[in-house]
Amino acid sequence: MTDFEQIRILDNFYQTSSFFPVPVVLVSTLAEKGQTNLGPYSLCFPHLIARESKYAMMLICREDSNTAMNIKRTGVCALNFIPDEKRYMENCVVLGFSGETTEEKMVNSIFTLMPSMRPDNGNGSNYPEVVEESVQIFECT
Template identity: 45%
Template sequence: MSSFQDLRIVDNFYQTSLFFPMPTVIISTLCEDGMTNLGPYSLVQPYYVAGKDYYAMLLCCRNSSNTAQNILRNGKCAINFIDDKPKTFKEAVKLSWPGDTPAEKMAKCKYKLEKSLIEKETGEVRPLILTDAPQVIECTWIRELDGADGDRAGQLDGYEGPYRDFNGITSKFGAHFILRVDKILMKKKYRDAIINGVKARDFPPLPIDYGYRDSKNFWYHRRSGMRAELLQVREASLDSVQYAADRADDKIKFTDEALMTILGVPRVFLSLVLKGCVEWARENNVDLITEEHMKIINDKRSKEKQK
């Protein structure tokens, strides 16, 4: 006999049929008149994280929302993460009522806003961002994916098909937007932590929410103590890693000490790691990769540390 019971799956299953933990963000977009609109969202996540010449986030939302209509119109948005203070979350909930015009919402909004860093640097008009956000992702919708460049703003009562598979208008009332990450902005204390090494005290106090339930409340919890769980490393033998390294390139070689630093790399990723090391060596005119070189290669934040 199973220890579980079946629960019927209904619309908005992530909050009606599950306890599904999600981030809470405020997405800022540009209206036709240049006003910044703010909308709270949880269905947002990393999409392209590696292997392309850009990175991307994915946003799922109602296609008639102010946010969706603005993205369809000009493609610009910013994903603003908020802290977990009750007054901050209460303000996010106030912004969530469907049907309010941007002017109606923004007239009562208490969030402090400032210019986008991209706008400050380039002059390109972008949505304002939240001054008190621990971190912000400035984005541009990649409208050419999935043929979504034909999708247009203006249909507030639902879109007729055919629909896109994964980008643009994906159903009568739904939309998905693949958003290229243009810039990640972060408050200094959190940026320093990522560059210099994160400890439990360094994580920003971000809320985790479970959505709208009981036709009454949005539920969320605040950050409690962070816990680190050590990854159990399975080390390969030096001989097996050396065998793979010898076949990575016929000219660029590794010292034993260099290879010792990657014995814990899972076998399925070893070829990719070695290829990355070889590419770095070519770019830096290195024929023999040493342990010191590996430290530089492995430190993705080495450039920031040199500043």
């Protein structure tokens, strides 16, 4: 006899019907007017792990999100690995409502933005700002 219970499976099952931990990264990208956009994403994994100088991450991302459109336009993003603290996770939910512009959502961000240490991306624009509270940051092209 086990103590297992049946769980109703809802959309976004890995968040709504699951109890195992998933990571949350804050992806920073550059909006059209140059403002940094922060989007919370769980589906972000190591992808190419052993090719000389060609290391890669995979991000599974709604195609009309600010993040996807900004990456396609600028070719750059930063993956900000933030600490697992309740206030940060709560703010990730606030930053995760779909359909908000960068200007609308970023007034509600509690994260501290600081400039990238890379001066330019060789692509005509800068790297997005990064999140100071992070434990580690991957700046990606």
